[in-house]
Amino acid sequence: MTPVPLRPDLAAVAAAVPEGARVLDIGCGNGQLLAWLRDTKGVEGRGIELDPGDVAAAVGRGLAVVQGDADTDLADYPDAAFDVVILSNTLQAMHRPAAVLAELVRIGRSAIVSFPNFGHWRVRMSLSVGGRMPVTRSLPVSWHETPNIHFCTIADFEALARDMGLTVERRAGLASGRQVALWPNLLADTGVFVLRR
Amino acid sequence: MDERFGLDRRVTLPGEFPLAGGGVLPELTIAYETYGKLNAGGTNAVLICHALTLDQYVASAHPRTGKPGWWTRLIGPGKPVDPADWFVICANVLGGCMGSTGPTSIDPRDGQAYAMRFPVITIADMVAAQARLLDHLGVGTLAAVIGGSMGGMQALTWAVHHPARVKKVVAIATAARHSAQNIAFHEVGRQAIMADPMWAGGAYAAARPPASGLAVARMAAHITYLSEEGLTEKFGRRLQNRDAVSFGFDADFQVESYLRHQGLSFVERFDANSYLYITRAMDYFDLAEPHGGNLARAFAGVQSRFCLVSFTSDWLYPTAxxxxxxxxxxxxxxxxxxxxxxxxxxxxxxxxxAPEMNRVIDGFLTA
Structure with missing residues (x-):
């Protein structure tokens, strides 16, 4: 069976996962990324997901997925239990993003974090010119319904990683899935970071 | 036609059967059913473990009540455990009263029913008895063991005690130990049985059981199987066939009438001494206990994949x-x-x- 191609932001995350790694995907949704990693990179994957319907779908794909909340449940995992811990498009929905980040680099030898960049020019335009909270492709839900509560820009994330003393191994800004070389904090809709303790 | 397979089977396995508590049973009889066919590779066997008051009639009509199998929502044609694909085994637990060796069985050493001379058994003993049955059936490895409630305790025990024999474990609405509250409710039931003069130290005749004691035990237990929300929705404060309360102790309320009915019908299909022994086995259950209370250490050698399911309103074996x-x-x-x-x-x-549960189990088994 040929794996279904990944969403561009997930493809960028997947590219950073080494072959055969032990992977924990936090907020794994219906397990699309984990299934892809298993089928094409031979990873041994585990997932955490809040939504029971998504958990059921992921288990149906043969994945080991636990219903749980990254804000509270990561403490249950031993140190360095995984080669890679993934938090894709979820950090902004955490109550305590910094605490979650600290858990990621504790549980995993490395952590891959992707998030919508609140510094993207469309977001800036929406606020500065339109005077309204942005509704864009990477932020599709209006402010009162979105689960996202802690937005940050690529520069903000960079600063937090520095303050926490984390090593940024790799960083990428994506615009519609393509890597942005110039002014990522302005031109990228998504930030992807590979971090280490 | 192989006599070992099919509905309503019963086998007495040779040799003594040693128990975790130190006792020994001189012989072991297991009553069981199988559905579907064991494939040539022996790779499609699924063991279903039943809960406290259930039995081996998981997917066929109950011989005493005539009711359909107790888990036909999960097991049957077009269901996640389809006998067209799987060789399904379900056995009455050790200590049970539907044909497997238990307190109602005759002790071959003196020709008398064991009654309270039956040794106290554990969940691990139940699993050991099932393992003997699998040997008899020629099943080496289980593709899966599936159980809810006490059945889930057996499923977990399978993975810990026979790690190489179980590929997948489905444990539903269960726990790795009995809580103080679980033990407390069981003790209420046991005391109700033993307070019934008909119990007579367990030496009652089959035709004259401690019916009131067992019925009260069932009534108390039945409340723990439901939720407040469920009871309110089903009965509320509605009255039973009357327009006003009677200012007496009749079953004025529908919920009382329902519980009385549950108690009485239970007596017709269950043995009081069996109820004592099986509830005791559950109370003694604590997978972590041999590992200094560390459950992770209990699971250290497991080789199975696990799938756990809980329900939001289950306060007997809660999600925690x-x-x-x-x-x-x-x-x-x-x-x-x-x-x-x-x-x-x-x-x-x-x-x-529970369509969602079926979906999860289906995916877990086929993946």
Whole structure:
């Protein structure tokens, strides 16, 4: 069976996962990324997901997925239990993003974090010119319904990683899935970071 | 035609059967049913473990009540455990009263029923008896062992005691130990039975059981299988066939009438001494106890994949107990899936129509 191609932001995350790694995907949704990693990179994957319907779908794909909340449940995992811990498009929905980040680099030898960049020019335009909270492709839900509560820009994330003393191994800004070389904090809709303790 | 397979089977296995508590049974009889065919490779065997008051009639009509099998929502044509694909085994537990060796059995050493001379058994003993049955059936490895409530305790025990014999474990609405509250409710039931003069130290004749004691035990237990929300929705404060309360102690309320009915009908299909022994086995259950209370250490050698399911309104084996198991399995590095499903029906939810549960189990078994 040929794996279904990944969403561009997930493809960028997947590219950073080494072959055969032990992977924990936090907020794994219906397990699309984990299934892809298993089928094409031979990873041994585990997932955490809040939504029971998504958990059921992921288990149906043969994945080991636990219903749980990254804000509270990561403490249950031993140190360095995984080669890679993934938090894709979820950090902004955490109550305590910094605490979650600290858990990621504790549980995993490395952590891959992707998030919508609140510094993207469309977001800036929406606020500065339109005077309204942005509704864009990477932020599709209006402010009162979105689960996202802690937005940050690529520069903000960079600063937090520095303050926490984390090593940024790799960083990428994506615009519609393509890597942005110039002014990522302005031109990228998504930030992807590979971090280490 | 192989006499070992089919409905309503019974086998007496040769040799003594030693028990975890130190006792020995001179012989072991297991009553069981199988559905479907064991394939040539022996890779499609699924063991179903039943809960406290259930039995081997998981997918066929009950011989005493005539009711359909107790888990036909999960097992049957077009269901996640389809006998067209799987060789399904379900056995009456050791200590039970539907044909497997238990307190109602005759002790071959003196020709008398064991009654209270039956040794106290454990969940591990039940599993050991099932393992003997599998040897008899020629089943080496189980593709899966599936159980809810006490059946889930057996399923977990299978993975710990026979790690090489179990590929997948599905443990539903269960716990890795009995809580103080669980033990407390069981003790109420046992005391109700033993307070009934008809119990007579357990030496009652089959035709004259401690019916009132067992009925009260069932009534108390039945409340723990439901939820407040479920009871309110089903009965509220509605009255039973009357327009006003009677200012007496009749079953004025529908919920009283319902519980009395549950108690009485239970007596017709269950033995009081069996109820004492099986509830005791559950109370003694604590997988972590031999490992200094560390559940992760209990799971250290497991080789199975695990799937746990809990229900939001189950307060008998609440989600927290499933999460404790999930945490320990994660710490032991075992592949585990877990989902808490929304249901207003309390502990009983696992026996009712639960399409989400079926979807999860189906995916887990086929993947």
């Amino acid at each position: 107990e499933s999460r404790r198991i999930v945490r320990a399995l994660n710490a032991a590095g075992a592949p585990v899936s877990f989902v808490e499903l929304e249901s207003p029906f309390g502990h009983d939810a696992f026996l009712l129509d």
